[in-house]
Amino acid sequence: MPGLFAPLSSADRVRFLARLAAVVGERALLTEAAEMAAFLTDWRGRYHGQALAAVAPGTAEEVAEVVKTCLAFGVPMTPQGGNTGLCGGATPDTDGTALLIRLHRLKRIRALEVQNNVIIAEAGATLAAVQTAARAAGRLFPLSLAAEGSCQIGGNLSTNAGGVHVLRYGTMRDLTLGLEAVLPDASLWHGLSPLRKNNTGYDLKQLLIGAEGTLGVITAAALKLFPLPRQRVVAWLGLATPAGALTLLGRTQAAFDARLSAFELLCPLALALLRRHFPGLAPQINTPWQVLCELTDSAPEDEPLTARGERFWAKELEDGGILDAVVARSEREARALWAAREHLSEAQKREGVSLKHDIALPVSRIPEFLARIEPELQTAFPGVRHTAFGHLGDGNLHFNLSHAAPAENARLLAQGERLNRVVYDVVHALSGSISAEHGIGQLKRDLLAHYQPPAARTAMQAIKTALDPRGLMNPGKVL
Ligand SMILES: Cc1cc2nc3c(=O)[nH]c(=O)nc-3n(C[C@H](O)[C@H](O)[C@H](O)COP(=O)(O)OP(=O)(O)OC[C@H]3O[C@@H](n4cnc5c(N)ncnc54)[C@H](O)[C@@H]3O)c2cc1C
Numbered sequence: 001m002p003g004l005f006a007p008l009s010s011a012d013r014v015r016f017l018a019r020l021a022a023v024v025g026e027r028a029l030l031t032e033a034a035e036m037a038a039f040l041t042d043w044r045g046r047y048h049g050q051a052l053a054a055v056a057p058g059t060a061e062e063v064a065e066v067v068k069t070c071l072a073f074g075v076p077m078t079p080q081g082g083n084t085g086l087c088g089g090a091t092p093d094t095d096g097t098a099l100l101i102r103l104h105r106l107k108r109i110r111a112l113e114v115q116n117n118v119i120i121a122e123a124g125a126t127l128a129a130v131q132t133a134a135r136a137a138g139r140l141f142p143l144s145l146a147a148e149g150s151c152q153i154g155g156n157l158s159t160n161a162g163g164v165h166v167l168r169y170g171t172m173r174d175l176t177l178g179l180e181a182v183l184p185d186a187s188l189w190h191g192l193s194p195l196r197k198n199n200t201g202y203d204l205k206q207l208l209i210g211a212e213g214t215l216g217v218i219t220a221a222a223l224k225l226f227p228l229p230r231q232r233v234v235a236w237l238g239l240a241t242p243a244g245a246l247t248l249l250g251r252t253q254a255a256f257d258a259r260l261s262a263f264e265l266l267c268p269l270a271l272a273l274l275r276r277h278f279p280g281l282a283p284q285i286n287t288p289w290q291v292l293c294e295l296t297d298s299a300p301e302d303e304p305l306t307a308r309g310e311r312f313w314a315k316e317l318e319d320g321g322i323l324d325a326v327v328a329r330s331e332r333e334a335r336a337l338w339a340a341r342e343h344l345s346e347a348q349k350r351e352g353v354s355l356k357h358d359i360a361l362p363v364s365r366i367p368e369f370l371a372r373i374e375p376e377l378q379t380a381f382p383g384v385r386h387t388a389f390g391h392l393g394d395g396n397l398h399f400n401l402s403h404a405a406p407a408e409n410a411r412l413l414a415q416g417e418r419l420n421r422v423v424y425d426v427v428h429a430l431s432g433s434i435s436a437e438h439g440i441g442q443l444k445r446d447l448l449a450h451y452q453p454p455a456a457r458t459a460m461q462a463i464k465t466a467l468d469p470r471g472l473m474n475p476g477k478v479l
Helices: 010-024 033-039 060-073 127-136 153-158 204-208 242-259 268-277 305-319 331-342 344-351 363-380 406-414 416-429 445-451 454-467
Strands: 053-055 077-080 099-102 109-113 118-122 176-182 188-191 217-224 231-239 260-266 289-297 324-327 358-360 385-391 396-402
Touching: 010 053, 010 060, 033 053, 033 099, 060 077, 060 099, 060 176, 060 188, 060 217, 077 153, 077 217, 109 127, 118 127, 127 153, 153 217, 176 204, 188 204, 231 242, 231 305, 231 331, 242 260, 242 289, 242 305, 242 363, 260 268, 268 344, 268 385, 289 305, 289 331, 305 324, 331 344, 344 385, 344 396, 358 416, 363 385, 363 396, 363 416, 396 406, 396 416, 406 416, 416 445
Parallel strands: 053 099, 077 099
Antiparallel strands: 109 118, 118 217, 176 188, 176 217, 231 289, 231 324, 260 289, 260 385, 358 396, 385 396
16 A cells, blocks of 8 residues: 655654664664565565664663654554564555564563463564473463464564464463553553453453554563473374364364364365475375374373373274374374474475465354355366365364466466455355454455454444554554
């Protein structure tokens, strides 16, 4: 959305940059296009923005001063964490009027309170750093996703990240007790409460979580910790149909309750691509659909979890609930099974580009979605193929379209908008969501406007206008 904001005059530009340099220091301010280039393209290489400058404040107070300076000069701002987001939310638009606010210098773990099961981390701490700090104190911070070495807590909060353990521990929204943030009027809100219960009016933190930087800049968070699991067992299970996987999910939940920490579905094409591009990584199971299932327990038990899991899966094999199974016998084997699951995205990348969808459905309707979408897609683009994989336990599928022939694939991508609508119309008809965990950013902004109920849209717009009347916070994203 270029052209929303007028560029600064050259005199104002000089004054603006001088004021920023006085706040953060010359070394934390980049103004040359070449220095900023790496931060102005999104992870997928889909969006290429421009910026007036990139600034890296070192404290929350500096973030507040930076926002105050932007307000004074009418400069729009785009916050950026690890820049691993998949919807272009951290890429400013192309007119070069925005200031990129990079949070990586705010990376301290301010406190870890074992008794309260709380860690207070600054927004620029990587997810991996927070996991490591928690583990060192004998605790678990359960958010886990493939980009955890680079993505930052502020980005995880702003996209309400999910990942592979939502089934047991919830999304970033569920894992957050308090926030500290600079609001669009440059005030620093100290909301780092470690309280588990706090019914004192509107819950501001929940507004900022998932707002993708459009309602302020998050500077720190108080996050929930959990006991470290003492036992884990991972199995790779073979099934005939997605409906069979759903039935197995229900029976596994009934048998293991909260000990079920992941239940990941893999469709036939996803498995074929994994075998083609990473031979030997996936277990030797020849059923069309497969599931990675993980059980964990933090309490020591009389009977090891592995034995309980094996007994359960043996009975399922006997009853025909599963057709084949590989159970990891060691932590090394468990990691190998997870590696197969985690290489799915890379296997697809090696196969070529695809049209990606991150959708959520009521768990019970996933088989219905898969049955309904196939004929619709074949009518819309004969020969199209899809991978459907991901967090079945959360009703979240990564659903990607491609064609085996490169020329047809290029034609398919060119018709992306039309094919997206085919997918999302079915998702919408089944009461699903066009974005399960990746957010809206600029990628799905117009789709959100199409599918969102009018009352929700009006309320969201009113909140945005009330908090950010000049629309300077990450313009062109979400709304
Ligand atoms: C390989 C890979 C695997 C992934 N797997 C998953 C997955 O399993 N589950 C999942 O949910 N996501 C997944 N993601 C996407 C996910 O959204 C990001 O990895 C992560 O949550 C974003 O963090 P980030 O620090 O990189 O944010 P960025 O990309 O830098 O920013 C994302 C959004 O947040 C805003 N933002 C960033 N920091 C702040 C801040 N401090 N204050 C206010 N706004 C801010 C930005 O403006 C932008 O709108 C994956 C991405 C990759 C590349």
